[in-house]
Amino acid sequence: MSDVPEANDIAARLRQAASLPEVLAAGLDAFEAIRTAARHCQDQVPELFAAFMTTADAAVDGREALTIAPSLPLDGGAGPGAVVSTGADAGQAAGALAALAAVLRLRLTDAATQADLPDDRTACQDGAEAADQICQLMTR
Secondary structure (H helix, E strand, C coil): CCCCCHHHHHHHHHHHCCCHHHHHHHHHHHHHHHHHHHHHHCCCCHHHHHHHHHHHHHHHHHHHHHCCCCCCCCCCCCCCCCCCCCCCCHHHHHHHHHHHHHHHHHHHHHHHHHCCCHHHHHHHHHHHHHHHHHHHHHCC
């Protein structure tokens, strides 16, 4: 993510989240940031259009999965912020999205194993699957 420093902030929030509500809020923001960045990049390189478009769709799926979690704070998170700078090329953006998705997958997988409520576990598992799909799409 060093090529795209804007991704560091949201990844740091995910890594530092100390509770399930914090992980869920940061995860929601991460999925929204990934969706926004993928939509921004989808037209930059025609050969990567499908990968970025599918990534944006997977981010929507992940975001929606987290919205069913009872432990998601009502006030949401700090907001997604920018994950990729406007000057980043498609390759840098893909790398940043893959790296962010890998952190997201790890944190949501961990959160699923520690969640007490079944709906929280399901939300985290489904979110982790969406993050895994993003990671795979952006590392090809």
